[in-house]
Amino acid sequence: MTIIEVENLSFTYGAEAALKNISFTVNAGDFTGILGPNGSGKTTLIKLLLGLLKTNCGNIKLFGKDLKDFKDWYKIGYLEQKSTPPKLMPLTAFDVARLGRLSTKKMPHIFNEQDNTLTSEIMRLTNCLEYKDKLFSELSGGQQQRVLLARALINKPQLLILDEPSTALDSSSKDNIFEMVSQINKETNTAVLVITHDIADIGKYVNKFIILDKKLIFSGNKEDFCRSQEITAYFGPYTPHLMDHLHSCRSCPFADGHCEEGCCKEEHCGHH
Amino acid sequence: MDIIEFLSYAFVQKALIAGALIAVITAVLGVFLVLKRLSLIGDSLSHVALSGIALGLITNTNPVFMAIPVVMLSSLGIYKISKSAKVHSDGALGIIAAAGIALGLIIATLAGGFNVDLLSFLFGSILTVNLSEIILAAVLLLIIFILIYFFYNDLIAITFDENFAQTAGVNTERINIILVLISAAAVVIALKVVGIMLVSAMIIIPPSAALQLAKTFKRALLLASGFSVAGVIIGIYGAFVFNIPSGAMIISADILILVITVLLKNYALKKR
Numbered sequence: 001m002t003i004i005e006v007e008n009l010s011f012t013y014g015a016e017a018a019l020k021n022i023s024f025t026v027n028a029g030d031f032t033g034i035l036g037p038n039g040s041g042k043t044t045l046i047k048l049l050l051g052l053l054k055t056n057c058g059n060i061k062l063f064g065k066d067l068k069d070f071k072d073w074y075k076i077g078y079l080e081q082k083s084t085p086p087k088l089m090p091l092t093a094f095d096v097a098r099l100g101r102l103s104t105k106k107m108p109h110i111f112n113e114q115d116n117t118l119t120s121e122i123m124r125l126t127n128c129l130e131y132k133d134k135l136f137s138e139l140s141g142g143q144q145q146r147v148l149l150a151r152a153l154i155n156k157p158q159l160l161i162l163d164e165p166s167t168a169l170d171s172s173s174k175d176n177i178f179e180m181v182s183q184i185n186k187e188t189n190t191a192v193l194v195i196t197h198d199i200a201d202i203g204k205y206v207n208k209f210i211i212l213d214k215k216l217i218f219s220g221n222k223e224d225f226c227r228s229q230e231i232t233a234y235f236g237p238y239t240p241h242l243m244d245h246l247h248s249c250r251s252c253p254f255a256d257g258h259c260e261e262g263c264c265k266e267e268h269c270g271h272h
Numbered sequence: 273m274d275i276i277e278f279l280s281y282a283f284v285q286k287a288l289i290a291g292a293l294i295a296v297i298t299a300v301l302g303v304f305l306v307l308k309r310l311s312l313i314g315d316s317l318s319h320v321a322l323s324g325i326a327l328g329l330i331t332n333t334n335p336v337f338m339a340i341p342v343v344m345l346s347s348l349g350i351y352k353i354s355k356s357a358k359v360h361s362d363g364a365l366g367i368i369a370a371a372g373i374a375l376g377l378i379i380a381t382l383a384g385g386f387n388v389d390l391l392s393f394l395f396g397s398i399l400t401v402n403l404s405e406i407i408l409a410a411v412l413l414l415i416i417f418i419l420i421y422f423f424y425n426d427l428i429a430i431t432f433d434e435n436f437a438q439t440a441g442v443n444t445e446r447i448n449i450i451l452v453l454i455s456a457a458a459v460v461i462a463l464k465v466v467g468i469m470l471v472s473a474m475i476i477i478p479p480s481a482a483l484q485l486a487k488t489f490k491r492a493l494l495l496a497s498g499f500s501v502a503g504v505i506i507g508i509y510g511a512f513v514f515n516i517p518s519g520a521m522i523i524s525a526d527i528l529i530l531v532i533t534v535l536l537k538n539y540a541l542k543k544r
Contacts, residue, residue: 047435050435050438050439051438051439052435052438052439071441073439073440073441074441076439078436078439080433080435080436083433083436085432085433086307086308086309086431086432088306088307088480088483088484089307089431089432090483090486090487090488090489090491090492091428091432091488091489092487092488095428095488095489096432099425099428099429099432099436099440100440102425102426102429102437102440102441102442103439103440103441105425107422108421108422108423108424109422109423109424109425109426110424110425111425135487151436
């Protein structure tokens, strides 16, 4: 099942092009890493996909529907790059996580006991139930991130979009979160789209890559990524270092210089 | 003068009813506006109200009823200008305020200068409030209660994080427009209580005091309303006893309440 279809998407901020002629698809079960340097258009792309920015040119379809006609927002869980709620916002962690249920509500948008139960369950799963009664604004950055992840996961979304989810987290929390998302991806076939600067964070979890630098450098699965001439040309001498972070390339321990025959890094590492 | 005698006057009773209604209106709206960092919208719109009131006085119509559409249109102008991405929201507030006061001064001068009626709107004269203005305040409060009943969680989501609210299917544009239009009407009605110079204080101070102590959104709304009504009662009584303008007394009482809540919060933080 195709979850996202993007065709010839372009976007400009004033006169400056942020994205040029991007096309790709995301299917159910894909765990896609979106990578690119600062200012490469990663967050702009996500904002366009979610309708937070209006497209200048091109088409976006979510779950087979044009974005402008798409109403089933409960199918999507979204974790923003940086959430800066008002300092004095009188909402507990529980209240914030429960807001995720809003997309499932008909008028009037009032929460019920089932919403409370689901909120407790998802907070337990994301290890943030212990501080559910604390004010959200008084939590640490990592704790806030877990609550926001709970909010994104509460409706068991078919598409999960995570924009730099690990920025406020220490390395063990990062691994916990990516392990959990990976498990959800495998067990429920949820499509996952993760933006990151650092391939080391997600290398072992993803099965597809989108590499952006205002234009699309690469879009495809992990095996094609390992063998891609576009990737070699784009990353140049850094390519072997990049490949070191990909789990599927671990059969070729580049550091030892002993590449095995058929190894996916063969074309990049220069040891053959 | 004792309280019983004070309450026995018909004009005092009318002033207290109108003041309490307007206190709840500005407090409830103020909680959302303060958290959305839009609290200065009251200041800006009150300046615009000067044009509407001057227009009402020059055309011999009820100045409040003339000012409401003028200020509502201006509030839409602020919203559209701040959304255009060419001007920041504080800039939009400043532009509209300056335009409003300039136009108001021109109209007032053409009408033969400032008269007693215009001055009463500048500094407030709650003791001269009439029945139609009380009914108007009651209708506006009813509209606000209906809006909050149907869109309570949408309003919270928008206040917490507008991007998230949009991806939860909330029509953020519609709710923001309703919020600024109601704020515009509230500002005009509140002019009778505290005057153009101090109306924004009624929107900012009681909600700011409530947000020092509230742990939930509902409690913030209730506390803000309670503080605001208390400020109006103390202010009207003080104004009557000491023969001081009611607006100045009400805002002084509000500030006293704010100082007390800040001290209480600091005390609670030290005790932790």
